[in-house]
Amino acid sequence: KARGLQYIAITDHSKRVSMANGLDADRLRKHWAEIRRIREQTSGIQILCGIECDILEDATMDLPDDVLAEADWVVAVLHYGLRQPREQIMQRLLNAIRNPHVDAIGHCTGRMIGRREGADVNFADLLKAAADHQVMLEINAHPSRLDLDDVHAAAARDHGIPIVISTDSHSVNGFDVLQYGVDQARRAGLTAKDVANTRPLPEFLKLLKS
Secondary structure, eight states: OTTOOSEEEEOOBBTTOGGGTOBOHHHHHHHHHHHHHHHHHOOSSEEEEEEEEEBOTTSOBSSOHHHHTTOSEEEEEOOSOTTSOHHHHHHHHHHHHHSTTOOEEOSTTOOBTTTBOOOOOOHHHHHHHHHHTTOEEEEEOSTTTOBSOHHHHHHHHHTTOOEEEEOOOSSGGGGGGHHHHHHHHHHTTOOGGGBGGGSOHHHHHTTOOO
């Protein structure tokens, strides 16, 4: 709230990301219950119950649909199996996009700048599917990611796909990287109307599947 934000989404990792103490269904539901309790006691900012749900190597989601259906905000991501052939990578991404509870695909390639290349993504197919299924794409503002890159963010805009700029914060200090995501969007030629989370909360919520 002190940073001028009207709303945030708390999106802990799902259970596949064990190194980050990812949440299984039971722990996630308890986590959301606590968020809702705090939300009722908080004014001036809205807190959404979210999940950063892994797209597993076999193209299934890391959490069942009945759990995802309870979330306010679901972002699906690749963390593992990034060296799979393009066909498998695309099967994973397209299955996630077709999931009725997935609102966005996060850091689409999984790249870490200077550390690892991203997955071999067919962006023509990704953009078409995201547009067809009204799924947003993320610009991850963390300076080690900046994923989407500016070229693909511009292409997403041209397909009518809303972009969401996320900080990938793991602590309150993580919000400091937001400007990097804004700069990436500007390099892509995006304006505020192209970025979903520049909108007031009621307008943002209209874009969600939940």
